[in-house]
Amino acid sequence: xxxxxxxxxxxxxxxxxxxxxxxxxxxxxxxxxxxxxxxxxxxxxxxxxxxxxxxxxxxxxxxxxxxxxxxxxxxxxxxxxxxxxxxxxxxxxxxxxxxxxxxxxxxxxxxxxxxxxxxxxxxxxxxxxxxxxxxxxxxxxxxxxxxxxxxxxxxxxxxxxxxxxxxxxxxxxxxxxxxxxxxxxxxxxxxxxxxxxxxxxxxxxxxxxxxxxxxxxxxxxxxxxxxxxxxxxxxxxxxxxxxxxxxxxxxxxxxxxxxxxxxxxxxxxxxxxxxxxxxxxxxxxxxxxxxxxxxxxxxxxxxxxxxxxxxxxxxxxxxxxxxxxxxxxxxxxxxxxxxxxxxxxxxxxxxxxxxxxxxxxxxxxxxxxxxxxxxxxxxxxxxxxxxxxxxxxxxxxxxxxxxxxxxxxxxxxxxxxxxxxxxxxxxxxxxxxxxxxxxxxxxxxxxxxxxxx
Numbered sequence: 115x116x117x118x119x120x121x122x123x124x125x126x127x128x129x130x131x132x133x134x135x136x137x138x139x140x141x142x143x144x145x146x147x148x149x150x151x152x153x154x155x156x157x158x159x160x161x162x163x164x165x166x167x168x169x170x171x172x173x174x175x176x177x178x179x180x181x182x183x184x185x186x187x188x189x190x191x192x193x194x195x196x197x198x199x200x201x202x203x204x205x206x207x208x209x210x211x212x213x214x215x216x217x218x219x220x221x222x223x224x225x226x227x228x229x230x231x232x233x234x235x236x237x238x239x240x241x242x243x244x245x246x247x248x249x250x251x252x253x254x255x256x257x258x259x260x261x262x263x264x265x266x267x268x269x270x271x272x273x274x275x276x277x278x279x280x281x282x283x284x285x286x287x288x289x290x291x292x293x294x295x296x297x298x299x300x301x302x303x304x305x306x307x308x309x310x311x312x313x314x315x316x317x318x319x320x321x322x323x324x325x326x327x328x329x330x331x332x333x334x335x336x337x338x339x340x341x342x343x344x345x346x347x348x349x350x351x352x353x354x355x356x357x358x359x360x361x362x363x364x365x366x367x368x369x370x371x372x373x374x375x376x377x378x379x380x381x382x383x384x385x386x387x388x389x390x391x392x393x394x395x396x397x398x399x400x401x402x403x404x405x406x407x408x409x410x411x412x413x414x415x416x417x418x419x420x421x422x423x424x425x426x427x428x429x430x431x432x433x434x435x436x437x438x439x440x441x442x443x444x445x446x447x448x449x450x451x452x453x454x455x456x457x458x459x460x461x462x463x464x465x466x467x468x469x470x471x472x473x474x475x476x477x478x479x480x481x482x483x484x485x486x487x488x489x490x491x492x493x494x495x496x497x498x499x500x501x502x503x504x505x506x507x508x509x510x511x512x513x514x515x516x517x518x519x520x521x522x523x524x525x526x527x528x529x530x531x532x533x534x535x536x537x538x539x540x541x542x543x544x545x546x547x548x549x550x551x552x553x554x555x556x557x558x559x560x561x562x563x564x565x566x567x
Contacts (some may be wrong), residue, residue: 116482119567123521126564127556130524134166137528140183141171149389164535165520166527172377175202177545180532188530189550191540196372199397199493200455201543207400208448211443226443231406234452239370239392239475240380241408246440250281250371250395253407254334256434257391258283261332261365264416271333271364273315275507277341277393278334278369283310288508290481315339316347317565318354325362331390332365337381340372342510343498344491352387359390367391372396375541376492377461382491399447400455404449455544462543464493467551471495471540474535474555493542525561526554 124280129420135142145168148155154162161169171183177315178201181187193199200207230414232244247253258270258281270283277283285299286306293312295305311330313320324330337356339345359366368389370380374397375383382392390413395405409417421432472490475497479486498504519538526533531554540554 116484116566117521118518118565120517122567123517125567127517127521127524128269130521130528131167134524136169137186138168138182138184139164141405142168144171144183145169150525160535164527165523166208168480170532172528177201177203178543178547178550179475179545186530188527188532189546189553191530191542191546191550192532192534193541193543194396194401195534196375196396196541198401199375199541199543200400200403200451201545204400204451204455204544206454207402207447207450210446211400211402214443214446216477217442219443220438222437224440225442225445227442227449228440230446231448231452234449235394235406235408238452239382239394239408240379241389241392241410243409243411243414244406245409247405247407248393248403248436248439248444249279250369250393250405251281252436252439253393253395253405254278254281254284254367254369257367257393257407258332258334259433260417260421261367261391261411263415264420265331265363265365266330267331269309269311269330271311271313271321271330273335273339273507274312275342275511276315276334276336276339277372279371282306284334286310286312288312288314303433314508315345316351318351318358321355322358325364327359328362330362330364333359334367334369336369336371337373337385337387338491339507339510340491340494340539342507343504344489344494344496344539345510346489346491348505352385356388363369365390367393370394371396372494373491374456375464375494377465378456378458381492392399397456398451399444400451402447404444404448417433460544461493464544464546467542467546467548468493468495468540470548471551471554474551475558478555478559481559482566484562484566494539496537496539498538521565522558522561525564526557529557529560531557534547 145155156162171179173183178190179187180190235244236242242389264282274288282302283306285296286293287296293307311324313324366389373381377540390410392408468490472488472495475488486499486550487503489503498513499515499518504510
């Protein structure tokens, strides 16, 4: 079995850092200048979290490739951490958005296109009623408020190392079996232990024990975990989740924001899940800010029974909605994306490419007998520095190797391949090619050979 030589790893990581500095003088100059007006030199904090000494500044992008300000072209497997899963600037979406721009952006009134969007979302995901938001975080927040209101219960439940955007209640993990706020959870209005129960994914007994007291309004769940590596549900887990939530009167919210990688209707359609609410964001508008949440007929009945309808005194007081939510331009972007970009044909190709990527990396792991693994979920695939696939968030977190992560990411970046930050995930777009995938396999193999004994 090959092992990582830590001396070689540190030596090569330092060399990769210097190479990045040498290759990107314009990005470095812009970063230094940006510090004058932007906090930490970037418009959003995690843009500094790449393994490079400073972030890449992007000039333009098309399809599965982009160019930085220093003129280097990259294969993009990050794709905006799913936001650009459609590929950058997909032609048909761009055309429809350009045409719509001249007709007005936002009205606080519906447009005819919204009917098509609602009907298509219902067809894809199986829930009959829909509402729009600007981000999946917003959609999750709104749905949590609805669940609390109709159940009269104060708490929610999430899974250890879940991903639900910046929802306050979800920034909680298990440490030595005890619920605790995530590290660096900034300015939480209350400790999430007050609002949230957290259990391990795939632990049916822990789930039932947490829901039995009857104080949990909703379970907010990714159908497969994606924020700490890809963690698949075990056999029968979703059946148990649905049965227990129904038995305890708990609303089940499925967050498809990342698992839309599974197909046109996400994991929910592929596996015939039956949530009370479904949330989705990121790629549904080709990267334009938009999200949606779907409601079952039973959920709508509960809402109508508990929420005043057409009560002008309640305007702007419910905590649900937003002036720009469901704006005309976002609706056009969603329609164009669902109609012409995220199609069945596109998914067939994307999933086949993810399989090719997985097989390429698995071949290298086998060739060198490395104690690593790779797994896929639809058109998403990810390798992890552990022998066995994780069964829950704690197992995945225990396998994190920060130094090795930094090296593999930076070695790929210096060879013009961008992976998703924080973990070794690759996503396919309709414009990704077999050559893109094979180029990664070669770079992956070369990077491994440089650091093993």
